[in-house]
Amino acid sequence: MVLPVNLTSTQLISFRNINTDEVDIYDDAWGFASEFTDVLDFLGTIDAEPPSAATEKLLELISKKL
Amino acid sequence: MKKNLSDFELIQKFKEGEQSCFEELIRRYKNKVYAYIGMYIHDQALAEDIFQDTFLKVIQSVKAGKYSDDGRFLPWVIRIAHNLIIDHFRRLKQLNVVLNDDYESDLFNLKSLADENVEDSMIRVQIRKDVRNLIGQLPEDQREVVILRHYTGLSFKEIADITGVSINTALGRMRYALINMRKMMQEKQISLTFY
Numbered sequence: 001m002v003l004p005v006n007l008t009s010t011q012l013i014s015f016r017n018i019n020t021d022e023v024d025i026y027d028d029a030w031g032f033a034s035e036f037t038d039v040l041d042f043l044g045t046i047d048a049e050p051p052s053a054a055t056e057k058l059l060e061l062i063s064k065k066l
Numbered sequence: 067m068k069k070n071l072s073d074f075e076l077i078q079k080f081k082e083g084e085q086s087c088f089e090e091l092i093r094r095y096k097n098k099v100y101a102y103i104g105m106y107i108h109d110q111a112l113a114e115d116i117f118q119d120t121f122l123k124v125i126q127s128v129k130a131g132k133y134s135d136d137g138r139f140l141p142w143v144i145r146i147a148h149n150l151i152i153d154h155f156r157r158l159k160q161l162n163v164v165l166n167d168d169y170e171s172d173l174f175n176l177k178s179l180a181d182e183n184v185e186d187s188m189i190r191v192q193i194r195k196d197v198r199n200l201i202g203q204l205p206e207d208q209r210e211v212v213i214l215r216h217y218t219g220l221s222f223k224e225i226a227d228i229t230g231v232s233i234n235t236a237l238g239r240m241r242y243a244l245i246n247m248r249k250m251m252q253e254k255q256i257s258l259t260f261y
Contacts, residue, residue, distance in 0.1 A: 026222040027215070030237050036244040042251065043201075043216050046194045048101035054114040055096055058121055059089060065125065066085055 073139035077128060092121060095140055101217035102144055105201060105209075106151050116154065120147040141224045144214070148228075196256055200247050208243035211236055 027033065033040065068076065068090040079087040100117050107113040123146050127133055133142065201209055207229070214225045222240075226233045250256075 024221045026233060026237055030241065032240065032244060036248065039244050039247045039251065040216070042247075042256070043197060043212070046197050047097070048104045048217070049097050050100040050114065050117055051110075054100075054117060055092065057114075058092065058118045061118060061122060062085070062088065062125060065122065 077133065077139070081128065088125065091139070095143060098140065098218040099143055099147055102213060103147055103151065105198070105213045105217060107154070108198070112154070116147065116150050119150055123150070138224060138227075140218065141220055141228055144218055144220070145228060196254075200250055200256075203250060204243050204246055208239045208246065211239040212243045212247075215240060 068087060071079070071087070071090070073091065073094075076087040076091050080091075096117075099120060100113070103113050103116050103120070107116060120143065124133075124143055127146070133139075201212060204212065210229060211225055214220045214228065215222070220228070222233050222236050226236045229236060231239075
């Protein structure tokens with residue numbers, strides 16, 4: 001028995017269904033993430049967060065200014 | 067609720083007088099802006115000053131109607147931070163100040179250090195120093211792309227706009243930077259498993 005093509009083949013997804021919100025297509029196309037995992041992981045060991053006091057002081061300054 | 071609003075909507079509401087909308091923008095981007103500044107300014111107190119000045123300048127410009135939204139709020143803020151950093155180095159040059167990096171205090175995640183034991187803290191400080199040294203040894207054009215891409219999360223299109231080069235050039239610089247850093251890591255025998 002021959003089944004209709006759409007029942008036996010892989011379902012295609014449309015371009016609209018591909019979520020690229022958080023993806024930089026250029027980065028993806030050049031394959032940095034897969035080729036330089038070691039270097040990128042090393043860079044990722046530091047993550048900067050301003051001390052909460054600095055943010056609080058900034059919000060205070062803004063309140064005064066406005 | 068405000069978390070669901072776009073940058074543009076937050077700025078509009080801020081212009082209409084809702085101060086809390088600007089606070090949401092700060093919350094959204096403070097880490098990226100601070101990371102960018104921290105890669106160039108190693109003194110923590112100074113980095114905090116520039117961080118605050120950046121957002122104050124942003125407010126000034128928004129209020130003066132100098133911000134025209136094209137969906138690029140963060141790149142615009144980064145550009146303001148960049149100009150303030152340049153101003154700082156220009157002032158130092160005029161004063162003939164010699165920088166001494168040994169003096170730098172650790173800028174990154176001091177809060178987390180408080181929860182660690184001394185040995186872990188020392189290792190973390192060393193890692194940060196290594197990362198910063200590695201980036202610091204790159205040629206300026208490569209360093210800028212790495213910082214903008216990795217620490218501020220800008221797209222290559224945005225990086226190309228900020229640095230005034232084509233997207234392909236920005237991508238090429240990133241590639242060379244990564245190759246160079248890998249080489250330096252191998253020469254200095256740095257690897258994550260070492261830590």
